[in-house]
Amino acid sequence: MDFSRYLERRWDDLLEQAVQHAAVVALSVLLATAIGVLVGVLTWRSARASGAAISVSAALLTIPSLALLALLIPLLGLGWAPTVVALVVYSLLPIIRNTVAGLRGVDPAILESARGMGLTGRQTMWRIQLPLAWPIILTGVRVSTQMLFAIATIAAYVAGPGLGNEILSGLAGLGSANALNKAVAGTAGVVLLALAFDLAFVGLRRVTTPRGLRV
Amino acid sequence: MSDIKLVDVTKQYEGQPQPAVDAVSLDIAAGELVVFVGPSGCGKTTTMKMINRLIEPTSGQILLGGADVMSIEPNELRRHIGYVIQQIGLFPHMTISENIQLVPGLLGWNRDRSRRRADELLDLVGLDPAAYRDRYPRQLSGGQQQRVGVARALAADPPVMLMDEPFGATDPITRERLQKEFLRLQAELRKTIVFVTHDFDEAVKLGDRIAVLKERSRVAQYDTPARILAAPADDYVASFAGSATAIKRLALIPAVRLPGEPLDERDGLPVLERGGSARDALDLMVRRGTSRVAVGDRTVDFAMICALLEDEHGR
Ligand SMILES: Nc1ncnc2c1ncn2[C@@H]1O[C@H](COP(=O)(O)OP(=O)(O)OP(=O)(O)O)[C@@H](O)[C@H]1O
Ligand SMILES: [Mg+2]
Numbered sequence: 416m417d418f419s420r421y422l423e424r425r426w427d428d429l430l431e432q433a434v435q436h437a438a439v440v441a442l443s444v445l446l447a448t449a450i451g452v453l454v455g456v457l458t459w460r461s462a463r464a465s466g467a468a469i470s471v472s473a474a475l476l477t478i479p480s481l482a483l484l485a486l487l488i489p490l491l492g493l494g495w496a497p498t499v500v501a502l503v504v505y506s507l508l509p510i511i512r513n514t515v516a517g518l519r520g521v522d523p524a525i526l527e528s529a530r531g532m533g534l535t536g537r538q539t540m541w542r543i544q545l546p547l548a549w550p551i552i553l554t555g556v557r558v559s560t561q562m563l564f565a566i567a568t569i570a571a572y573v574a575g576p577g578l579g580n581e582i583l584s585g586l587a588g589l590g591s592a593n594a595l596n597k598a599v600a601g602t603a604g605v606v607l608l609a610l611a612f613d614l615a616f617v618g619l620r621r622v623t624t625p626r627g628l629r630v
Numbered sequence: 631m632s633d634i635k636l637v638d639v640t641k642q643y644e645g646q647p648q649p650a651v652d653a654v655s656l657d658i659a660a661g662e663l664v665v666f667v668g669p670s671g672c673g674k675t676t677t678m679k680m681i682n683r684l685i686e687p688t689s690g691q692i693l694l695g696g697a698d699v700m701s702i703e704p705n706e707l708r709r710h711i712g713y714v715i716q717q718i719g720l721f722p723h724m725t726i727s728e729n730i731q732l733v734p735g736l737l738g739w740n741r742d743r744s745r746r747r748a749d750e751l752l753d754l755v756g757l758d759p760a761a762y763r764d765r766y767p768r769q770l771s772g773g774q775q776q777r778v779g780v781a782r783a784l785a786a787d788p789p790v791m792l793m794d795e796p797f798g799a800t801d802p803i804t805r806e807r808l809q810k811e812f813l814r815l816q817a818e819l820r821k822t823i824v825f826v827t828h829d830f831d832e833a834v835k836l837g838d839r840i841a842v843l844k845e846r847s848r849v850a851q852y853d854t855p856a857r858i859l860a861a862p863a864d865d866y867v868a869s870f871a872g873s874a875t876a877i878k879r880l881a882l883i884p885a886v887r888l889p890g891e892p893l894d895e896r897d898g899l900p901v902l903e904r905g906g907s908a909r910d911a912l913d914l915m916v917r918r919g920t921s922r923v924a925v926g927d928r929t930v931d932f933a934m935i936c937a938l939l940e941d942e943h944g945r
Contacts, residue, residue: 528719531684531792532733532782533708546723625723627766 421596429581433604436577437612439495439570440563443502448556451507455514455552456540465515472507480505480569488573498567498575505566506559513555517548550624557616564609568601578604632695632789632822634658634681639690641676650676652846653690660695660789661820665837667830667870673847674826678792681824682711694790709733712783712791712821716798718775720767726752726778727763733786744785751781756811773804780812784819791823797832809835830870834859834878842867856882860939876939880909888938890928899924908935 422429451472458464480501487497521544529539545552571579578601585597635658641651651673658664666674679685681692683704692699699707720729730748731741739747749759755777767775776796783791797805797812813836816823827833833840834855842850842858844866851863859879862868871878885906893899901924902911911930914923921932 522717522719524715524717524719525721527684527717528713528715529721531682531708531713531715533705533710533736534732535705538736543721543723627721627723627725627768630766630768 418596418599421593422600425600429578429600429604432576432578432581432601433608436564436567436579436605437608439498439502439576440560440567440608440612443499443563443567444506444556444560446499447503447506447510447559448552450503451510451555452514452545452552454507454511455518456545459515459518465511469508469512469515472511475504476508478504480566481572484569484573493574495575497573498570498577501570502563502567506563509555509558509562510552511555513551513558514548517551518544520551521547546625547628550620550628553616553620553623557613557620560612560616561609564605564612568605578608633660633693634790634822634824635691635693636677636681637691637693639677639680639687639692641673641680641685642688649688649846651680651687652848654847654849656841656849656852658822658824660822663816663821663823663825663836663838665825665827665833665840666843667827667833667840668843668847668850669845670828672843672845674828674843675794677843677847678794678824678826681790682708682713682792684708709736709786710788710790712785712788712793714779714783714791714793714796716795718779718799720775720778720782722767725764725766726757726770727759729767729778730782730785732782737786739786747785748781751784752778754784754815755781757781773800773808776800776808777811780815789822791821793823794826795828796825798827805832812836830872831878834882842870877909877912879939880912880935881907883908883938885911885925885930888925888930889934890925890930893924893927893929897922897924897929899929902930908938911935 454468455465458468483501483504484497487500491497491500525543525547526539529543534542567577568579568582570577571583581597581601581604585594585599585601588594588597634656636654636656639651639654640649642649654677656664666677668674676685680687681694681699683699686700694702694707720726721732724732727745727748730751731744734744734747749763752759752762757774757777762770762774762778767778770778776799780793780796783793797808800808809832825833825836837855839852839854840858841852844850850870851858851867856879858867859871859875859882862871862875885902885908888908888911899922900914900918900920902914904926906914906925911923911925912932912935915921915932922929
């Protein structure tokens with residue numbers, strides 16, 4: 416069967432897998448952003464604490480993904496849960512690192528005037544530091560998202576959602592009639608999704624960067 | 631009441647051989663503008679920041695309107711003390727108006743009132759609200775940002791202002807204009823102000839009183855500009871005051887205060903501009919090669935100026 420006919424026949428399944436792929440990445444990145452920014456906020460002031468947080472998240476990134484999933488199955492079973500946990504683990508490093516860098520980059524004179532005006536630490540964080548660090552944090556989130564689109568294909572091994580299933584079944588049936596079509600369709604889908612998200616990030620950056628920083 | 635009283639205030643930074651501020655005592659009256667002047671590193675900033683508790687003293691006491699600042703919650707204290715730093719520190723992601731409204735907002739003013747206040751203050755510091763309120767700090771020149779910094783510190787009408795080299799980052803011409811406007815403002819507002827600078831001439835221009843500080847923030851002399859110029863307490867103060875102190879003193883005396891004789895129009899004397907100082911009168915004499923000039927409806931001569939300096943010396 417040629418590729419276009421294959422696509423036509425499998426279009427609905429592929430679309431559903433693509434939507435799930437995007438959903439699992441988006442959910443994981445959202446969770447990772449919440450966790451990563453929190454870790455950055457709690458540790459940025461201390462070189463030692465933030466260094467440790469970055470080292471740990473970098474070490475996590477070196478665990479082979481299959482091994483990590485295998486470790487998660489006894490705890491979380493199959494499907495979405497181990498997939499999301501693994502993806503969150505892999506996306507922490509860029510987010511934590513950029514949060515720390517962004518917060519460190521805020522001009523000390525700005526912090527001093529905030530303190531001198533009587534803003535509490537929390538008010539300074541929410542109203543001054545995070546908005547100023549946001550463009551850099553968002554860049555970290557964007558890098559993580561791109562990484563996750565590729566990594567998420569591995570979820571198929573734990574019966575997780577997404578285009579990985581298409582690729583995996585292609586690889587498993589190598590030599591059979593549609594094996595190549597499957598692998599190509601799955602891979603192309605991942606790449607296209609990643610591109611679409613990257614474009615969305617350009618827009619998101621535009622919308623969420625405070626106007627005063629763009630002038 | 632918002633007088634400030636420093637009693638034996640000492641600050642010892644961790645790991646430093648000597649205290650940065652060593653048993654300093656000073657009284658600053660309500661409504662008075664006191665300038666801390668001294669060489670770099672002598673402890674001016676440290677002393678000032680202990681007043682709003684950005685730095686905590688190691689020992690001693692600071693009283694604000696009679697109350698020990700250490701007994702006031704720091705953020706609450708700071709919201710009632712205007713604070714201007716040399717680097718200005720405007721928040722770049724907020725508009726000029728939002729920058730000014732921040733402290734009123736923290737104090738629970740409603741938005742309308744804060745907004746009107748921001749406009750009023752922009753006006754006060756010489757920036758047209760319609761043109762500037764919605765701009766961002768990066769769209770302003772350094773001097774304009776400095777004005778906004780002062781406006782922001784004034785936002786909640788604090789009785790006390792702390793200003794750390796607020797005009798430091800501007801060129802001499804802008805600086806002089808800012809100083810003039812600031813004096814005009816202060817004449818109107820009568821805040822209790824601590825103003826830090828290492829420029830003695832700025833201190834002379836602005837201060838009701840000057841605290842000349844030496845190392846470890848020790849007070850070498852604390853007096854009015856005229857008296858410090860006329861009678862420096864020691865060599866240190868004298869060297870700080872620099873040369874031509876008699877001329878600098880004349881700059882502090884409005885020419886209309888000079889004793890004079892009724893003017894005879896037929897003399898055709900050079901006429902001093904309105905608002906000129908005794909120094910301007912002297913300058914006019916030197917330029918025109920006369921020993922007499924017309925000030926309003928009187929004539930002032932060189933000998934009178936000399937006599938006046940002699941007079942003030944004793945006071
Ligand atoms: N956080 C700190 N830790 C240790 N030493 C400090 C600290 N801040 C200031 N010092 C020291 O205390 C002394 C006084 O510093 P301060 O900043 O008060 O000086 P200053 O008179 O404001 O100087 P300048 O005119 O240069 O601003 C200096 O010797 C400085 O090195
Ligand atoms: Mg200083």
